[in-house]
Amino acid sequence: MSSDRPLIVARRISKAYRISRGLYASEPPTTLAEALAFRLRHPLSSVVKETVWAVKDLDLVVRAGETVGIVGRNGAGKSTLLKIISGVTEPSAGEVLLYGRVGSLLDIGTGFHPELTGRENIFLYGSILGMKRREIQSRFEAIVVFAGVERFLDTPVKRYSSGMYLRLAFAVAAHLDTEILLLDEVLAVADAEFQRKCLKSIGEGAFRAGRAIVLVSHDLAAIEATCSRAILIDNGRIVAEGSAAEVTRHYLGMGGVEGEVCRVVTPFLNWRGIENRSDLSGLSPRDDLRFVLSFETGGGDLDELQIDLAVTNEKDAIVVHTRSEFVTAGFNVPKKTAFRVEYVIRSPWLVPGRYWLSVYAHGRNGQVLFWAERVNACDISANGYFPRGPMIRSVKSPVIPEFEVAVLPGT
């Protein structure tokens, strides 16, 4: 791998956003009139600006044939990094050397015009993505077939269903043949089957053409399935780098921060977190979900403590809900005591993807002791589940049990 040519070389790139503070009473001026009025009233003062570093001293080399995934929390700097490499926004310092043409998909369908027909939009969108007219012409048929819009080519896209619209945009994008391809979360909006089709074409494309692909996504399963390498960004810096599996595991280890939406804390029970965070990625659908929850009681003894768990999927639907009262009369814990609760959910057969754990603790008569939604993520991956590869992305059900199929002789 190391002998391959580098296609992207980023050296100590930084991006600062300057936020005006201080002298302006509230917001910085957004109209020329306000800006001039401010200058007239304060002719000599200079505006205090605060610098926020979205990306700081970041180095990155991506070689031909590599697909690199970028993961990190919202606001970590992933998208800013991609925008700098693609040339949409300029770095404040550092430089990026690109040894090939760049195709960037920071959004899907940017530049599509609803009044124009499918055919016209293919050419428009293609040139916005950086394709030459000749290239678009030579791939036109393939694009149309990929999108499955043959019959609607001369219909304005405003009459397309949202699915058709997206498929057409993706189809153009999937036929981008640049040496460097940058993708930001774009696959998130497509339906599962089409997503799989695109990922497949991306996965093949990288190695076939000796391309370099950089992919930003929250979908850790997709990162693991597609990327040969991943980097984890936090506060604009690379904090972990390595194989996709290692990096997503590291990312989940940071967990607990991203998703939590609601927490109710009482003096009776103190939540100390999940102990086995690092076990919660790379799980197969058949693996047990095991959580070790750490608590400490407050100033009073607890009688008949019950712990309920809920596991929600990416669409925030509850796919597993367990109540400890189904299996136990409750636990008694003396005051001021640290204790752990081990929860094992046997083979939940969850479809690969990202899930969130919510914890609900209550005492005698249903008294609420602790309640937190989305305290930690866990990732189920398709790797090795079925003998024929990770094709379960297109499953329409929330669970995917192990199953067998056989042809039997007729009777």
Place this chain on the structure above:
Amino acid sequence: MRVGLDDVATPVRVIRARRGWRTLNLNDVWVFRELLWALTVREVKVRYRQTLVGVLWVVLQPVLAGVVFAFVFGGVARVDIGDTPYFLFAFAGYVAWSAFGNGAIRASTSLLQNSALITKASFPRLLLPIASVLASLVDVGIATGVLVAGAALYGLPPRVALLLLPVWLLLLSLLALAVGLISGALMVKYRDVQYVLPVMLQLLLYASPVGYPVSAVPKNFRKVVLANPLSALLEAARGSVLGWSAVSGEVVMYSIGVVAIVLAGALFVFRSLDRGFADVI
């Protein structure tokens, strides 16, 4: 532009922070000429998609302006323009004006209207105002066709001078581009510019010889009116259809010089500001 992958020593593209003023690098526009064309075609197509309304409005606007100006300047103020029918005179003046006025408005709003493109796609931002001016030239072309036909109906057949009309319209469009570049760049940061610009242009319309000839301007004001580079270009454009104009060759040369300087300055300002567009728009 396809560069061999083996040629690792020279990057296809280098992205680094720009400091201060930068060179114009108009070569970008040439490299991205296919996108420029696609953006222009998009604007033209979208505008004429509802064919009847689109074309009709392009012709109706200067015709109505011609009627009103003929009434105000010819009927009420009784400006002397010799034997030329006043409607035709004002119609011609307004068609020439629209090459500047409409182009400037559309170029200046092109950045805000394409903010999604600016934050999500990488291309020289300069293409957007240029595409708007080019698209606006299509309107001007249609209106010019009607104008020339109208002049023939009034007994003024096309003459050799008409061959220069595209040159004058192009110069007016370049001035429009200059105004569009500066106001468009300002608009990205200061949204009120989009309300100020149309008012300014409306005032400029009356301060320029659109509804009246420069020859009707009192002698002591004439220098002031001719200092406006629009004056000579409007007169020259109109003159190439009507056969007479009241400006000298020197004034025309002066105006062309001003257009060149203003445009170069505007390009310079735009290229220095455009690095920040994606961050503030």
